[in-house]
Amino acid sequence: MYSSKNHPKTHSFDLVGEYKNTIKTIEELEQFIPLTAEERETLQKVVDIHPMAITPYYLSLIDPEDPEDPIRKLVVPSADELSNLGSYDPSGESENTKQSGLQHKYEQTALILTTKQCMAYCRFCFRKRFVGVADNEILRDIKAARNYVQKHTEITNVLLSGGDPLSMGNEWVERYLEAFMSIDHVDYVRIGTRVPVVLPQRISEDGELQELFSRYSTPDKRLHIVTHFNHPKEITPESIRAIDTLYACGVPVHNQTVLLKGINDNPDVLADLFNSLVSIGVNPYYLFQCRPVRRVLHFQLTLEEGLTILEEAHKKMSGLAKRFKYAMSHRSGKVEILGSDDDHIYFKYHQAKNPAHSGKFFKVDRMPEACWLDDFPGWKHGNIG
Incomplete structure (x- = not known):
């Protein structure tokens, strides 16, 4: 789990290190949130189209046992994203x-x-x-x-x-x-x-x-x-x-x-x-x-x-x-x-x-x-x- 102790206060923040620790793959995500084989396959299809990135801190706010967790829905891909309806530039x-x-x-x-x-x-x-x-x-x-x-x-x-x-x-x-x-x-x-x-x-x-x-x-x-x-x-x-x-x-x-x-x-x-x-x-x-x-x-x-x-x-x-x-x-x-x-x-x-x-x-x-x-x-x- 994330702890603020992992980030001692320094003059310059290690932004590169944060990028390296960001959750970007389904395999990394599955270490924190249990997925079925079907979910794993579906989410991979989504990530292949639109990437995933979740900071360890933000991931720590998710209840891994609750599929309806609001934070999860905000950043974890879902099968709904496979729908091709809508516009990529609706605001012109x-x-x-x-x-x-x-x-x-x-x-x-x-x-x-x-x-x-x-x-x-x-x-x-x-x-x-x-x-x-x-x-x-x-x-x-x-x-x-x-x-x-x-x-x-x-x-x-x-x-x-x-x-x-x-x-x-x-x-x-x-x-x-x-x-x-x-x-x-x-x-x-x-x-x-x-x-x-x-x-x-x-x-x-x-x-x-x-x-x-x-x-x-x-x-x-x-x-x-x-x-x-x-x-x-x-x-x-x-x-x-x-x-x-x-x-x-x-x-x-x-x-x-x-x-x-x-x-x-x-x-x-x-x-x-x-x-x-x-x-x-x-x-x-x-x-x-x-x-x-x-x-x-x-x-x-x-x-x-x-x-x-x-x-x-x-x-x-x-x-x-x-x-x-x-x-x-x-x-x-x-x-x-x-x-x-x-x-x-x-x-x-x-x-x-x-x-x-x-x-x-x-x-x-x-x-x-x-x-x-x-x-x-x-x-x-x-x-x-």
Whole structure:
């Protein structure tokens, strides 16, 4: 079993050693979780398509005797992933790519794909098309990306994503921070990362990374971490220590959760998660509708199921805990899912690819089986009321 004693606090964290210890094969997984011969064969077929990676720490959170364990479902492959339904790019990221690894969908935000690697591969990943598989969409030229952002003065913030930027070495993290934090019209930089959840020691025990964050997150221009807790089991003494470390470095922490069937599709679980996040100082940011990604559809709930669960969960949440928005990252924009009545579901463009649509409300006729905006036959882009 994992023990934090395996990681004495040093100035520089052994990231290479963590990669070597990561569970990547079915044979390694079977040392911790019992599998039948049929499961072994099926999971191997999945891993041959979309790789597996689980840190020893995160593996220690799984109950090996419980096939319904939520942490297990988040990172251990399943036969459901053999389904080829769905799209590898349902949000139209390819349409917004301005150069390799740089997307500019929303007027004020540049998104940078820094790496294809993560410390743990989430089975519901919306970038399954390349994460852990191929680097053809990754940024190849930091200078060219910086020049693009420098030229486009409407960009006020940069989101470093991937893969997971904190799966890179500190020298690479600094290259990205130096490139974009130094642009005058960029007010802040965000790092989207699961590291506080799947390998919190990378933050709490890496003095070099802490020094880096402290240096770049200043009172007049903050570095922000957007992390990704999906279940209360992920909130542990180790993850709390990582969050506390980030705040000590002057780095605010926000959270985005994906609503996932069989993992957090329960009002009590969601309320516990968001209330606990507020308790440890993490700002609830988004609850995302699971995207219709190929080999991920088994995690999707219908929009009506999501609204029902959320309505009940809200009753159990504090005011601070319910600040997040329930939204979908649609091809046309970030669409907030507001609610429903007897006849309609109501939406609002929280952000829109077309700036003229930002803030606009629209409605569609209810359709109980709809999981995504495109499932409604009466909806089309621009049909805004």
